[in-house]
Amino acid sequence: MKNITYAIRVLLRNKFYAFLNIFGLAIGLAVSIIIMLYVQSDYNFDKSHEQWDQLYRIESKYFIPPKNDEFALTPTTLADLMQEEFPEILSYTRFQNTGQILFRIEDKNFYVDDVYLSDSSTFNMFTHKFLKGDPKTALVEPNSLVLTKSTAEMLFGAQDALGQIVKTDANTFNVTGVIEDVPSNVHLRFNALISFTTATSGQPALTAQQKANQLWNIALYSYIKLPKNYDINSIYQKFPAFYDKYMSPITAQVPSLREASFSPRLVPLNEIHFNSQVQYDLPTGNKAYTNAFMAIGLFVLILASINYMNLATARATKRSKEVGIKKVLGSSKGKLVSQFLSESIVITLVSLLVAILIVNLLIYGTDLNGLLNKELTLDFMNNNLLLFGSLGTAIVLGILSGLYPAFYLSTISVLVAMKGSVKSGPRSLFLRKILVGFQFFVSIGVVISTLLMSNQITFMRQKDIGFNKDNVIIIPTRDTLVSSRLKVIQNELKQNPNIVDVTTATGMNITTSNAVGNRLIGGGRQLLLVQSTDTVMKTDTYNVMFTGENYVNAMQMTIKEGRDFDENIPTDLTNGALVNEAMVEYMGWKNPIGKKIQNAGPNSPVLRVLGVIKDFHAFSLHVKVEPTVIFRYERFGTITQTRPSVVVHAKAGKLQQTLDYLENKYAEVDPSHPFEFGLLDNQAEMLYRADKKQSTLTAVLSYICILISCLGLLGLSSYTTATRIKEIGVRKVLGATVAQLVFMVFKDIMILVLVGFAVAAPVAYLLIEDWLQVFQYTMNLPTVIIGAAGVAGALALVIAFLTVSYHSLKAANQNPVKALRYE
Numbered sequence: 001m002k003n004i005t006y007a008i009r010v011l012l013r014n015k016f017y018a019f020l021n022i023f024g025l026a027i028g029l030a031v032s033i034i035i036m037l038y039v040q041s042d043y044n045f046d047k048s049h050e051q052w053d054q055l056y057r058i059e060s061k062y063f064i065p066p067k068n069d070e071f072a073l074t075p076t077t078l079a080d081l082m083q084e085e086f087p088e089i090l091s092y093t094r095f096q097n098t099g100q101i102l103f104r105i106e107d108k109n110f111y112v113d114d115v116y117l118s119d120s121s122t123f124n125m126f127t128h129k130f131l132k133g134d135p136k137t138a139l140v141e142p143n144s145l146v147l148t149k150s151t152a153e154m155l156f157g158a159q160d161a162l163g164q165i166v167k168t169d170a171n172t173f174n175v176t177g178v179i180e181d182v183p184s185n186v187h188l189r190f191n192a193l194i195s196f197t198t199a200t201s202g203q204p205a206l207t208a209q210q211k212a213n214q215l216w217n218i219a220l221y222s223y224i225k226l227p228k229n230y231d232i233n234s235i236y237q238k239f240p241a242f243y244d245k246y247m248s249p250i251t252a253q254v255p256s257l258r259e260a261s262f263s264p265r266l267v268p269l270n271e272i273h274f275n276s277q278v279q280y281d282l283p284t285g286n287k288a289y290t291n292a293f294m295a296i297g298l299f300v301l302i303l304a305s306i307n308y309m310n311l312a313t314a315r316a317t318k319r320s321k322e323v324g325i326k327k328v329l330g331s332s333k334g335k336l337v338s339q340f341l342s343e344s345i346v347i348t349l350v351s352l353l354v355a356i357l358i359v360n361l362l363i364y365g366t367d368l369n370g371l372l373n374k375e376l377t378l379d380f381m382n383n384n385l386l387l388f389g390s391l392g393t394a395i396v397l398g399i400l401s402g403l404y405p406a407f408y409l410s411t412i413s414v415l416v417a418m419k420g421s422v423k424s425g426p427r428s429l430f431l432r433k434i435l436v437g438f439q440f441f442v443s444i445g446v447v448i449s450t451l452l453m454s455n456q457i458t459f460m461r462q463k464d465i466g467f468n469k470d471n472v473i474i475i476p477t478r479d480t481l482v483s484s485r486l487k488v489i490q491n492e493l494k495q496n497p498n499i500v501d502v503t504t505a506t507g508m509n510i511t512t513s514n515a516v517g518n519r520l521i522g523g524g525r526q527l528l529l530v531q532s533t534d535t536v537m538k539t540d541t542y543n544v545m546f547t548g549e550n551y552v553n554a555m556q557m558t559i560k561e562g563r564d565f566d567e568n569i570p571t572d573l574t575n576g577a578l579v580n581e582a583m584v585e586y587m588g589w590k591n592p593i594g595k596k597i598q599n600a601g602p603n604s605p606v607l608r609v610l611g612v613i614k615d616f617h618a619f620s621l622h623v624k625v626e627p628t629v630i631f632r633y634e635r636f637g638t639i640t641q642t643r644p645s646v647v648v649h650a651k652a653g654k655l656q657q658t659l660d661y662l663e664n665k666y667a668e669v670d671p672s673h674p675f676e677f678g679l680l681d682n683q684a685e686m687l688y689r690a691d692k693k694q695s696t697l698t699a700v701l702s703y704i705c706i707l708i709s710c711l712g713l714l715g716l717s718s719y720t721t722a723t724r725i726k727e728i729g730v731r732k733v734l735g736a737t738v739a740q741l742v743f744m745v746f747k748d749i750m751i752l753v754l755v756g757f758a759v760a761a762p763v764a765y766l767l768i769e770d771w772l773q774v775f776q777y778t779m780n781l782p783t784v785i786i787g788a789a790g791v792a793g794a795l796a797l798v799i800a801f802l803t804v805s806y807h808s809l810k811a812a813n814q815n816p817v818k819a820l821r822y823e
Helices: 002-013 015-043 078-085 149-156 208-216 233-246 248-253 269-275 287-328 333-365 368-372 384-410 414-419 426-462 480-484 486-494 570-575 581-587 655-669 680-686 689-723 725-733 738-774 781-813 816-820
Strands: 055-064 067-071 091-105 108-118 130-133 144-148 165-167 172-179 192-195 218-225 261-268 472-475 499-505 524-531 537-547 559-562 576-580 596-599 606-613 628-632 645-650
Touching (some): 015 333, 015 384, 015 689, 055 078, 055 269, 055 537, 067 537, 078 208, 078 218, 078 233, 108 149, 144 149, 149 172, 208 233, 208 248, 233 261, 287 333, 287 384, 287 414, 287 426, 287 689, 287 738, 333 368, 368 689, 472 680, 486 499, 486 645, 570 576, 570 628, 576 581, 581 606, 581 628, 645 655, 680 689, 689 738, 689 781, 738 781
Parallel strands (some): 144 172, 537 628
Antiparallel strands (some): 055 067, 055 261, 091 108, 091 165, 091 218, 472 645, 499 645, 524 537, 524 596, 559 606, 576 628, 596 606
């Protein structure tokens, strides 16, 4: 207690240095607490479900020579049939995304995203807290609807939602349950669940053969529950018999599938977030991003502790007489070490209290959770990691950062200490230089990384993606009557002077919060037979898009060879196709026009290639442009079955006027549905939200690194200037200018900045080179690194100079007589 009391007195006696240490350490601890919560949320993904260690998602692995395709989706009947064949499967449930649905409550309309069809076993497997209703029966009956708390409040306000009636275009639902909102660290998030029996109500039960016929078409997400500690290899070993029974008879009937195969992959629920690399998955995490935040958080803590060590050892001369007197009065080396460590721990514990205040302000007073896309809470009572982790970090940080100063001060001899002649020796000075150099290495490295990330995101925004995404409005079609009049509507919209062009297409949905995959303008994989360089038809899966009239012109794509669909040639619409350059290259075609394409099914019509489109990015720049085929949706026979969206290309600068016009127009065209739309450029931005989030967080952390480094420099320059005050006075009397004196003090720091820069630039290059591996299309890193490194190095020099110059200017401008009378 004496040590603690004395430590508090020391802090109050040296308020400036106490402030620098406490504020620097508080920032470091605040960052570490936030990153601790962030990492905890990521590594605990899906662990809010009580039975998470027994739950597995089934993924589909199709091999159709010569390619393997892996999907997060499975056939509708796969889980059902697997439970029949494998009794160890205790239960299963399925989630089928219905997209956005219009819910009608009396005379009010509400669009709700992320609505899924789901089985009655869902709440037996997944843990969701019921506020109203019975989890055992909530999804049993057809037309049952379970809402999250937020959705229920949006639809019914303060009114009790249980038992209320909700209508859609096709059904009338009864609200059978209300649950707490789905946590942010759950991979499958929803706003409402509809009983799966709604889709099958009134239909005869499927026969075994009908179930087997569906096993070659993926449709939904399937989950199974297995006994604790079950070895999933047992199912893998028995699955070939399942395949032979249910799936191989189908392949025997279709020549193109005779060499095909299928196998499931069972992914533990808690591994989906970080380990998913399959197609059509929900948004998943990136372990590299999480680990990068952990590393930067650790560096921030190290920088803060370096400040303490630097200031404590630098001020050894100020405390040498104190050490000498204590030794004369009988203090041992151990007691002195204990005293100085107590000071260090007191500083870190005070810093922890300040850090908790900062974190509170950030979480509850700013949109930090929105930036992180998390639901972080500062709940020490119910979060042992937060309580003991933050307290333990502060104590360990106090001990580690105080060890060197404690042992350094305690080893000063009594004679030297009593004379007050302790000087920083070359070893101590060298250590401080290394620590300051390390600070600049980290700060400059993080700044360079931030600039390079920002450059990559700018590159993605500005890259030519093969079509014009700006000012493109997507309007989904909700009504069959509207679908049947699309051509008339399209022609009417073209008359507006603010509209450049209009087209229609399927798969161009407006954004939902749980968007699947990284699609931008539609497309999905489909098994096709395509004519190779000879007359042989090659079976493979390709990206397929279905479009309407004038799609190529409206999207401002480029025809490289051949021609577009001709509206005056009926066979173009039913038997024609367009392909991209990647398709031509993949097939090795010398003359692609006229090549045959056919669906992989009996009696499928033969289609001919009409033209080749310049490669365009239907998906994000994370993936390569895939071989793509464009069909007209008219080949389905009836337009009302496909429900394409209307795609309107507005004039630049006329977007709002166009939206106002469209809203009024659609009130006439489709009065039964509220007007809704999506903007294609917003869709494109959504594809890179995780990358932008990491870039933003890295930028914020780089500012923090710089701030902590500046706090350390401020204290160190204050001390350095004070110890050289007599030298400054002598040099001034001998004719040195203020600029020369400032440069004299700054010179040593400048060298450290340059050394830190020389080490940081190549390290940042290697880190960003690794980060860029997730993108198939990247900036020219060797060229961009030069500019980014130059900016970061110059910024570090300017900030260091401004920080150091405050004290050096003050010393250089004072009367030299005072400096010479210093001793």
